[in-house]
Amino acid sequence: MTKSRERKPLVKQASALVGSSSVSLLEIMSMALEALWSNKLRTLLTMLGVIIGITAVIAVTAIGQGTQKSTEQQLQSLGTDILQVQSGAARSGGVRQGSGSATTLTLEDAQAIAQEVLGVDRVSAFLQQNAQVVYAGNNDSMTIIGTDINYPYVRNTHPQTGRFFSQEEVDSAKAVAILGPTARDELLGTGSNAEGAQIRIAGETYDVIGVMETKGAQGPQNPDEQIYIPLTNMSARLVGNNAVKGLAIRGIYVKVKSQDLLDAAQYQTTNLLRVRHGIFPEKGETDDFRTVNSADIIETLTSTSKLFTVMIVAVAGISLIVGGIGIANIMLVSVVERTREIGIRKAIGATGTAILTQFLAEAVVIAIMGGVVGICLGIAIAFAASNLFKFPLVISPWSIVFGFGLTFVIGLLAGVVPARNAARLDPITALRSD
Structure with missing residues (x-):
């Protein structure tokens, strides 16, 4: 009795997948969300890597640009039209001391x-x-x-x-x-x-x-x-x-x-x-003296700050890739666990393309949901940091677009192999699986 109840939604989903050309994107996403909701803990654990990565991208970029803006404002408050002349450096034991020591x-x-x-x-x-x-x-x-x-x-x-x-x-x-x-x-x-x-x-x-x-x-x-x-x-x-x-x-x-x-x-x-x-x-x-241009100082500090931010974002990008690998691993496990489900769908007419699309959609939905949560967390962390350390809150649109786009691509790529494996399953072998 229980097994027959479990098969009814599967049969309903499988019938929707028969002839993939007639299945709308909305229906595919609806089925992907239903499948992910039925395994909430696994879905959450899969999303964690993406959430951490996108949070790091947004938060670090915002904090880096905020501190850079704060530094620029402080230097500009002293004037960008200032030339500083420093006295020369003394030598002691053949070693040159710092500027101003002579x-x-x-x-x-x-x-x-x-x-x-x-x-x-x-x-x-x-x-x-x-x-x-x-x-x-x-x-x-x-x-x-x-x-x-x-x-x-x-x-x-x-x-x-x-x-x-x-x-x-x-x-x-x-x-x-x-x-x-x-x-x-x-x-x-x-x-x-x-x-x-x-x-x-x-x-x-x-x-x-x-x-x-x-x-x-x-x-x-x-x-x-x-x-x-x-x-x-x-x-x-x-x-x-x-x-x-x-x-x-x-x-x-x-x-x-x-x-x-x-x-x-x-x-x-x-x-x-x-x-x-x-x-x-x-x-x-x-x-025996040195001149320092304030505009050059601002330009040097700005370029250094930008380089530091790029390096940190690159590290965060690596964590996003790690999150993508996590998605791929969980989706591979999901294919094994849902072998019987895939067999039922294929047995009543679902095509390999339809199965492929279904599993790709699930991977992309996980990545997008993780990306949305990560963006919200990143903005919240940046807001808290700007209030705590008193620097301007700068949320760059490109960092959000970059992070969200990267999560979509990672989800798509991470779902390719598991989705292909699911699409290639033999229906008779799949139905025999426990």
Whole structure:
């Protein structure tokens, strides 16, 4: 009695498959869904590989593009029209140290660039050094930036509370300081009113006159953790080393009037400093400074981020292929388990093409369902990551199209061999199977 009940739907499906040319795509999909629903656990396990793969493709692509967009926004907030000139590298024991380790630039170099290079808007010279900073019971090593009044304008970072130091305070080397927001929180306490507080930097007392706005980390540096003091004060009280030809500085920020003038300004600045430093490249002499174009930095970071994203997506694509292999394995097992079903269908007239189409449809449906679930999970993970790590949510349409298309192709290819085996089964042998 039970067997007769099981055969009724099979006979009904088989009759629908007789003469495959008359069977609609809707009917084929309906039968595929019915067959998959009757084996829910097996269907779910088969879909897992595809779900994981497509989730990885969508999530990793979105996270990679989001972090790339965030990096670009942070760099652009500092300005894409900035040229940075760094002092040269010192040598110790024949080993070249990092850029800025030698005092090859002077304040007079910065002033010459501002006066003689065409297209320059403003110039800001700076010194940089780590020092111990003490307030009450807090004692931390922090990055100290000694600079001039042009720094906020050139670097597009301004005081959130209080003010920046004046030209008079720079000229008199006054001991005043502006804290980054993170530096303020670590020294004085989160959200504290810093104005009027006195801190000690390398044993010297400084009056806090303001707190800078939050900018976030930019590469290896985080402006929020820095403390700003007048360049003249830092040179006299902290660094204590003046170049023979003037006040030694670590580097120079050059802001041009438009990004189109950046390359020309870089060329003129390089030649001007070579003349001032007596460097002759035609004699084989090397520059004792280095110029860095902000547009080049953004382009390099963008290309690196894109390459990293492509590599991760390739790994996710491999996991999709593994998912396809899983579909093929389960479908092969399904053919063996449903041998009797296939025999009944063929015995009442279903053609080999109809059986082939049926099993291909099942494989494709599994892949598509896994792809839909994977896309939804990938978007959800990307959304959660963007909220958690505070970067823009970027869902690329091509990643969805690519992932969905790939799952369809994988499902189709994974179902070919099992479907062909099912179509080639001898009906008499299949009916004898238990």
